[in-house]
Amino acid sequence: MTRYILRRLIAMPFLVLGIVTLAFLLTTVTKGDPLAAIVSDRQMNDPEAVAAAKARWGLDRSLPERYVIYVRNLLTGDMGTSFITRRPVAQDVLFRLPATMELVIAAMLVGSTIGIALGVLAAYFRNTPTDHLARFFALIGSSVPVFWLGLALLYVFSVKLGILPGPGRLDPRAALPPRITGFMTIDTLLAGNVKLFIDAVWHLILPAFVLGWAVAGTISRLVRANMLEVLDREFILTARSKGAGEFRVVIRHALRNTLVPTLTVIGYSFAYLLTGAVLTETIFSWPGMGSYAVDAARGLDFPAIIGVTIVGGIVFLVTNLLTDVAYVIANPRVRLG
Amino acid sequence: MSALSFSSFRRVGWISLPLAVGIAIVLFWLVVTFLAPVMSSYDPIDMVGRRLQAPSWQHWLGTDALGRDVLSRTLHGARHSLPIAVIVVALSVAIGALLGAISGFIGGLGGAAIMRLVDVTLSFPPMLLAMAVAASLGPGLENAAIAMVIVWWPVYARLMRAQVLEVREREHVEAAIAAGASRPRVLLKHILPLCWTPVLISATMDLGQVILLAASLSFIGLGAAPPTPEWGSMISDGAAQFYSWWVALGPGLAILTIVLGFNFVGDGLHDYFDPKSK
Amino acid sequence: MRQEPLFSVQDLRVSFGRHGHQFEAVRGINLHVDHGEVLGIVGESGSGKSVGMLAALGLQAKTAQVRGSAKFRGRELVGMPRRELRTLRGSRIGMIFQDPLSSLNPVMTVGAQIAETILLHNSAVSKKAALDRAVELLALVAISQPDRRIHQFPHEFSGGMRQRVMIAMAVANDPDLLIADEPTTALDVTVQAQIMDVLGDLKKRLNLGLILITHDLGVLAGHADRVAVVYSGEVVEQAGIDDLFERPSHPYTRGLIASIPDMSEEKDRLFSIEGAPPPLGRLPGGCAFHPRCPQVQPICRTAAPVLRTYEGHSASCHFADIPAEGAA
Numbered sequence: 001m002t003r004y005i006l007r008r009l010i011a012m013p014f015l016v017l018g019i020v021t022l023a024f025l026l027t028t029v030t031k032g033d034p035l036a037a038i039v040s041d042r043q044m045n046d047p048e049a050v051a052a053a054k055a056r057w058g059l060d061r062s063l064p065e066r067y068v069i070y071v072r073n074l075l076t077g078d079m080g081t082s083f084i085t086r087r088p089v090a091q092d093v094l095f096r097l098p099a100t101m102e103l104v105i106a107a108m109l110v111g112s113t114i115g116i117a118l119g120v121l122a123a124y125f126r127n128t129p130t131d132h133l134a135r136f137f138a139l140i141g142s143s144v145p146v147f148w149l150g151l152a153l154l155y156v157f158s159v160k161l162g163i164l165p166g167p168g169r170l171d172p173r174a175a176l177p178p179r180i181t182g183f184m185t186i187d188t189l190l191a192g193n194v195k196l197f198i199d200a201v202w203h204l205i206l207p208a209f210v211l212g213w214a215v216a217g218t219i220s221r222l223v224r225a226n227m228l229e230v231l232d233r234e235f236i237l238t239a240r241s242k243g244a245g246e247f248r249v250v251i252r253h254a255l256r257n258t259l260v261p262t263l264t265v266i267g268y269s270f271a272y273l274l275t276g277a278v279l280t281e282t283i284f285s286w287p288g289m290g291s292y293a294v295d296a297a298r299g300l301d302f303p304a305i306i307g308v309t310i311v312g313g314i315v316f317l318v319t320n321l322l323t324d325v326a327y328v329i330a331n332p333r334v335r336l337g
Numbered sequence: 338m339s340a341l342s343f344s345s346f347r348r349v350g351w352i353s354l355p356l357a358v359g360i361a362i363v364l365f366w367l368v369v370t371f372l373a374p375v376m377s378s379y380d381p382i383d384m385v386g387r388r389l390q391a392p393s394w395q396h397w398l399g400t401d402a403l404g405r406d407v408l409s410r411t412l413h414g415a416r417h418s419l420p421i422a423v424i425v426v427a428l429s430v431a432i433g434a435l436l437g438a439i440s441g442f443i444g445g446l447g448g449a450a451i452m453r454l455v456d457v458t459l460s461f462p463p464m465l466l467a468m469a470v471a472a473s474l475g476p477g478l479e480n481a482a483i484a485m486v487i488v489w490w491p492v493y494a495r496l497m498r499a500q501v502l503e504v505r506e507r508e509h510v511e512a513a514i515a516a517g518a519s520r521p522r523v524l525l526k527h528i529l530p531l532c533w534t535p536v537l538i539s540a541t542m543d544l545g546q547v548i549l550l551a552a553s554l555s556f557i558g559l560g561a562a563p564p565t566p567e568w569g570s571m572i573s574d575g576a577a578q579f580y581s582w583w584v585a586l587g588p589g590l591a592i593l594t595i596v597l598g599f600n601f602v603g604d605g606l607h608d609y610f611d612p613k614s615k
Numbered sequence: 616m617r618q619e620p621l622f623s624v625q626d627l628r629v630s631f632g633r634h635g636h637q638f639e640a641v642r643g644i645n646l647h648v649d650h651g652e653v654l655g656i657v658g659e660s661g662s663g664k665s666v667g668m669l670a671a672l673g674l675q676a677k678t679a680q681v682r683g684s685a686k687f688r689g690r691e692l693v694g695m696p697r698r699e700l701r702t703l704r705g706s707r708i709g710m711i712f713q714d715p716l717s718s719l720n721p722v723m724t725v726g727a728q729i730a731e732t733i734l735l736h737n738s739a740v741s742k743k744a745a746l747d748r749a750v751e752l753l754a755l756v757a758i759s760q761p762d763r764r765i766h767q768f769p770h771e772f773s774g775g776m777r778q779r780v781m782i783a784m785a786v787a788n789d790p791d792l793l794i795a796d797e798p799t800t801a802l803d804v805t806v807q808a809q810i811m812d813v814l815g816d817l818k819k820r821l822n823l824g825l826i827l828i829t830h831d832l833g834v835l836a837g838h839a840d841r842v843a844v845v846y847s848g849e850v851v852e853q854a855g856i857d858d859l860f861e862r863p864s865h866p867y868t869r870g871l872i873a874s875i876p877d878m879s880e881e882k883d884r885l886f887s888i889e890g891a892p893p894p895l896g897r898l899p900g901g902c903a904f905h906p907r908c909p910q911v912q913p914i915c916r917t918a919a920p921v922l923r924t925y926e927g928h929s930a931s932c933h934f935a936d937i938p939a940e941g942a943a
Binding site for chain 1: 672697704709710720722732735736
């Protein structure tokens with residue numbers, strides 16, 4: 001087991017280098033002209049201004065040169081400077097990462113709760129209307145475009161019904177708590193402001209639900225399949241013969257036995273969450289990495305695009321590694337390598 | 338005997354139902370794709386009414402900020418989304434299957450290199466990578482499509498490689514090799530024909546996902562350029578006219594139903610080929 | 616006056632399917648067992664012997680319908696509210712199943728599983744006390760180092776040891792009745808005898824009523840007091856064990872006896888009854904056994920035999936050596 005984890009850890013730097021290289025290549029060996037983002041149309045006619053801009057952003061060097069410089073800078077934590085914000089990309093990304101993490105974690109909680117509940121219900125009441133309804137609800141989650149769902153729910157719950165707050169992480173009139181972790185829910189608590197904390201949680205509900213529903217479908221499908229298999233196993237009969245109630249049989253005996261694959265699919269669903277977060281953040285004016293990435297892509301802000309893509313890839317890589325390691329630890333009978 | 342074997346008497350109601358519903362939805366949108374100009378009463382690009390009119394008998398789904406008929410635009414949207422999705426998936430399958438089969442059957446340094454490229458590409462959250470590539474290629478539906486192929490082909494490469502590795506070990510393949518068949522012949526005649534089923538099921542399900550991804554790219558302005566009636570950019574228009582809810586309703590429902598349709602079909606096929614999961 | 620037996624089943628019927636596609640897996644069986652008594656139920660796979668016993672305890676599949684009567688200490692179990700039935704299962708009535716590996720929860724320690732049975736029925740008992748009791752129970756079924764082994768998972772036990780764990784779990788609350796469904800089938804021959812000894816020992820110590828369900832009549836020899844032979848969802852013969860072996864009245868019983876492997880005689884081939892049991896739902900007319908019966912007569916194809924009883928020995932065969940007007 002230790003050897004398996006070690007082997008994965010050793011592979012990590014190579015994969016990260018792969019990620020960096022691929023992100024660099026895919027965003028530079030293309031016809032998109034970064035100059036257009038830096039230099040105004042008027043200056044484009046001025047060869048001197050163009051040359052100066054090229055020198056300023058290192059665009060006058062050859063591609064391999066730029067790659068080597070980029071990787072070397074990256075090792076010191078330097079991802080270049082954003083064309084738009086004119087701040088170091090690493091700083092921008094780090095500043096925005098907590099907001100995304102907060103949203104993604106909340107969405108994961110919502111998504112796994114809904115997904116597990118639907119999966120268990122569907123499996124227990126297999127081939128009944130409950131099962132069909134649960135599967136249908138889950139399927140809608142994986143079929144609906146999150147950006148549209150976000151708009152629709154904002155319109156219904158915030159504008160029409162007025163029971164949930166609008167976009168953003170806090171009431172725009174509220175004073176921000178001192179930034180310590182970057183997690184609004186934690187920072188408000190650290191500031192001792194319970195009212196603000198509740199407001200932060202309140203603001204999380206809609207985006208977390210929109211994002212969570214999308215992964216609930218995947219999770220419920222897997223939970224249902226695993227539960228169907230487990231519910232047919234003999235030890236379920238044993239549990240009933242011991243006098244255990246149905247709730248106990250389903251949760252403590254059956255669901256507990258699907259824990260490992262369930263945790264695994266929840267871990268892997270991180271990719272969907274990061275993907276969905278890009279759009280959810282845009283809809284909900286969420287100041288995270290996703291909306292940063294969208295702004296960068298729209299503004300052809302290449303240092304920011306590459307940076308955010310690399311960070312996204314690394315976050316994704318680490319989560320998958322953690323999932324795999326958790327899988328090995330949680331499942332004593334799997335002995336990998 | 339145990340009471341458990343009686344589970345085999347379970348009713349099987351769900352398998353055919355989603356497949357039927359899914360096929361119906363997909364067929365509906367296929368018809369729309371071909372007949373959109375005939376079915377819609379207005380031109381999708383022209384200003385045909387007052388701005389931002391709520392749904393009415395004249396404009397069933399209202400009009401947008403430029404006075405264009407949302408229903409007509411939604412119907413015409415199928416002409417962009419469906420073909421793009423089919424092309425992206427077809428290209429991804431072609432590239433992925435080819436490279437995956439090469440990697441699985443021939444192996445060696447080239448095969449390993451292909452798989453490392455697959456590993457690295459799949460290490461990115463797909464949307465983020467597609468966005469980055471689409472942004473550097475510049476806006477436009479074709480560039481968005483290229484970006485999606487770059488993100489998507491490794492999925493099929495991995496799947497195809499796994500299939501080829503499994504089928505390669507079967508007796509009839511070993512018999513063919515022993516009989517002196519050439520390697521390309523073994524691959525083409527004896528291995529590939531047995532590898533397609535999971536690849537095609539996966540491709541069907543992915544059609545829906547690709548439609549979603551394409552719409553997402555358009556939504557953030559990296560796909561179709563205005564005034565193209567593309568669903569994603571129409572929802573983007575709707576977001577700009579947030580209080581005129583109907584502007585985004587048509588395209589949203591369009592994406593929802595067609596993706597649901599493909600998911601139903603994929604689910605149905607999955608159950609059909611893997612009855613264990615019923 | 617005859618006392619009410621510990622557990623009795625009367626005309627129990629279990630059917631599956633719906634809307635005209637119904638078929639009966641258990642077609643009216645009558646059984647009873649008392650404290651300190653061992654009842655063997657023997658029959659082939661699919662004869663309905665397990666299904667019937669499970670159904671009596673409310674453990675039938677969701678699609679099954681149960682009719683008839685099953686009484687435990689005078690209380691009717693068929694139609695009893697689930698909640699009430701649960702208080703009996705695991706407490707007054709213990710069960711053991713065929714495959715001890717799949718019957719134990721793979722992700723719970725053995726101790727936790729035994730303790731669960733205790734805690735489910737004794738809200739006053741602490742977790743600690745329940746675990747202590749689990750140690751005692753493992754010792755009772757002769758597992759060495761029980762205080763260490765309660766912390767282990769089922770996959771760390773051997774097949775025979777797992778079945779001992781199942782038994783310990785089944786008797787955790789000193790039940791009155793123990794139902795063992797093929798308890799030795801999945802085990803090695805040498806281990807089978809040990810498990811049967813454990814069960815016999817417990818029966819004596821706890822004065823249990825024991826129902827042994829098996830497809831192997833040989834397992835019952837020397838262990839059961841009475842035997843019920845089940846074929847196609849019906850009891851076709853029932854008698855004291857010695858009586859049954861000496862004077863089997865049903866041709867099916869004779870076939871089962873002949874197919875017991877005999878260690879003392881060197882036979883080239885084991886006798887086995889020809890053919891297979893009829894598929895449920897497509898029973899032949901007349902006597903259900905007639906297509907496989909070596910002594911089949913024309914009447915067997917047309918008329919179903921009636922169960923006749925004489926001096927505690929009953930059989931349903933047209934040609935059973937039992938007087939038509941029994942003195943039962």
